[in-house]
Amino acid sequence: MPVPKKIDIVSVVAVLLPEFGIGCQGGLPWRLSKEMKYFRQVTSNTFDSNKQNAVIMGRKTWESIPLKFRPLPNRINVVISRSFDSQLTQDRLSDDKQYYKINSLTSGISQLKEQLGENLERIYIIGGGQIYNDGLKISDNLLITKLEIETTELEIPKMDTFLNIEQIQEEFIESKSELKDFLPSKVELPEPSTQGEYIEREKGYKFQYTLYTKSH
Template sequence: MSCKPSVCCVVACLMPGYGIGYQGSLPWRLSKEMKYFRQLTSATRDSSMRNAVVMGRKTWESIPAKFRPLPNRLNVVVSRNCQLDINDEQTQFTKSRVGDDDDDDGGDDATLYAGDLSRAIDQLIANSKILGLETIYIIGGGDIYRQCIPMSHNLFITKIVPDLGMPVPPMDTFLDREQIESQFKEQPHHKLQEIVPKEVSLPQFSADSSSAPTISEKGFTYSFTLWSRDTQ
């Protein structure tokens, strides 16, 4: 018996201000962070299922064309110019495939276009069994995050800070710090280890430490963290 897919946000933030971008792009290119994002959004606990990644049009267009759609995930692009109805045979449903299996209505390399974010997520959840969805990951941009954080079960936040002596990069797009910290609580690192599929590589850390281990790369230090709803 399958459960409804959880809705989670995945985001890299410049701390402590929760900055997520500048002039429509990221001020960093961190290979280990990109690997973590790819593994987290692609891996499933049930090998017969897959995940969806939901993003706005600008985020979609920021991905180099040769990497679109993100492979092994159902890509959902939110644009005011499109409408999504999974049950409607006339819906815009673009299949960009590596292979040529055209009989699968929701292949790993398919892209759905949706005009309304909330309705799109409702449709994905309602049709999760047909689509074989385990987790719905929200991946940007700023307005999409603001709408989705209240409906998310968990936040996977990569906390990034410049190394000592390095300049702080300019940021013009931010998450709502009060929204996050009033609704969610950062969890001990072992909770992140417990929740992610085994295929997700996490850095080693001391057994007697509850804080997340850090990675240094290209003038930044960062850590992968899990935030869950504060129900107390």
């Protein structure tokens, strides 16, 4: 009997350097179309055309998505809230719009694998802050977009939610040369710099797409 292919768990997030800030008052202080396109392509595309990715998120992140875009298309959507049941259950926004809900991240991932494993390629953790930091323990990889402000005309946004930098540094290794191969070919990356970095600029921000891999 063939050994089933491992379903990788990947956290995908944009952070503001140097403190790895990811948001303020439950929202994003930036709207960068290039970064949003990257997020959409990463989480939607697969190596195997017969499979789909899942995106798993907290209730506040789910509610921050405009209703017309819920659930995120071409992905299996899973929403986490303590008020939900301990069993992964399906809910519907309409006849053709459905998503799953459950009360914990770890249970959600394990039950997702049990129920839909044959159809799943990767599970992407997409926020918010508590979900991301809980997800560091179980993520195989991190796709981190590192943001820096390049112009004095742009005010530094206030941040009240941060990734755990110390845990990332202890448990993950940045893998610059492996990002392109880690992503399906339909994900569009900028041309790498001479240092092998994937960098874009928009609205006064410089941002770099990076891959971190679990070190142990």
